[in-house]
Amino acid sequence: MVADPEANEKRAREPSEAVSEAVGERTSGERDPKAERMTFEWDGIRTGFVTCLPVAFGVAGYGVAFGVLANQAGLSVAEAALMSATVLAGASQIIAVELWAEPLPVAAIVFTTFAVNLRYSLMGAALQPWFRRLSPSRIYGSLFFMADENWALTMRDLKAGSGRGAFLLGSGIAMWVFWVGATVLGVLAGESVGDPTQYGFDFILAAVFVALAAELWEGHSTLVPWVVALGTSVVAADLLPGRWYILLGGLAAALVEVIRHDR
């Protein structure tokens, strides 16, 4: 994202035109005629919620997996549910319970969570052309509910010119309900499982991350940073105590990408 105001203007104009066409009637009474026609209404929340339902159901698979892993890590139902309800960021939560140990590596958990979720800054920034006309409380309130899946749905909806400013909130609420519900299910299921290796439950984390990797793969451009991450993490896991290899692998890949940017 560029901070140049002109570039921002240019980006904003496109959606603005499409949006005013789509919802011109409904919002014709808004104060600033030059403003983008963005609504923030019950209709947007409902549309976002309904559109996101099947996706949220799929994501519930991760939620159950997270619950099982949280149970293995020793978290109670209440603690796992609290984490899902307040953090609401799947990959970082799964990594966090993977880091869980006695005594708690607090700094590693919090710092890794931050690093894993840094991508949300870029995703949030991408919403700026549409969200600029919404009040700060609506913007920041909606962004709390932003996860990868409903962000993607929201971008698709806004790019189509719907002008539904509340779509992110509505789709996020669907994610939240399924995520928290699935977490509770997962912890309870994990509780009654006993020895996890017997049912292959110890493999869930690896399976979840293979699936995540399949979704995050963006073609050839992904290859170099991933090879760097793989090499660094495998070597670091051998040499260093704890789970610092995760962060080292991620940072090494980002560093290499920054260096070779001009290729």
Added chain:
Amino acid sequence: MIDNALSLDPLVVGVILAMAAVTVLTKVGGIWVVRRIELSDRLEAGLNVLPGAIVIAVLGPELAAGGPAEWGAAGLVLVVMWRTENILLALVAGVAAVVAFRALI
């Protein structure tokens, strides 16, 4: 077990709330910063690879510590994801496969 289910350890709650705080920071931070500080393309490219790289960094040592059963099951998860893009199906297939492979190998 029911007693434990609702237990909230103060330290655990503290860590969870700290996780929530830094996550909210990442979610709202980008839009807050975007009109105030110029983020170079270079830096953006670095941030862009972070999620995938971290997933690989978790996965690498995890799979390296496993054996043929885990590698085979991981391959199956990958194939199911490519074919169906169904997370739940991929996870179920992977877990079932690892149980089967461990019994066979």
